[in-house]
Amino acid sequence: KAGVTQTPRYLIKTRGQQVTLSCSPISGHRSVSWYQQTPGQGLQFLFEYFSETQRNKGNFPGRFSGRQFSNSRSEMNVSTLELGDSALYLCASSDSSGANVLTFGAGSRLTVL
């Protein structure tokens, strides 16, 4: 069974640009969550999607957005990039059992210059 796939793995952007990250969940998983990992703030929850609907969101500004497609693939977008957005962005998928057991992808490392 293929794991959670995130693309791209690495990317470099400049301040003010926008970026889109993609995540393909494990086959059959309908829940996709996104996290930001930085040395200073650690792992922080961004949002979760299930059946194309955002069910939960963390405390991030509106520049951070996401969506989910009918095949459960998800994208997140960050607009008007700031230096502080440099981070590892992790996507995770889970089944519908309610146990909140997340399987993470390898992440997309974003560097903002």
Next chain:
Amino acid sequence: AQSVTQLGSHVSVSEGALVLLRCNYSSSVPPYLFWYVQYPNQGLQLLLKYTTGATLVKGINGFEAEFKKSETSFHLTKPSAHMSDAAEYFCAVSAAGGTSYGKLTFGQGTILTVHP
């Protein structure tokens, strides 16, 4: 609301020694508890989880953890460290009952170093 405190940002052990990584949580509702491991330039890998049932849970790679409600703790142990255990370990909590919708609250992580 939930929070997690991992005691010790760095732990160093000798190969073959006991590994003990400490985690205390705070939760206003019954918790689900997790330990994840992260190797350099990789995502998080689930080591073990407590959701319901037996409070002593066994995970992969010889790790285990015990849920102690009275102490609000979920410490991770391994009897004998191996060089390949060197990594960063994260404890996480979520609310039980299926309403957390993907949200885990993580501790700050503990970097485990294993000396030969």
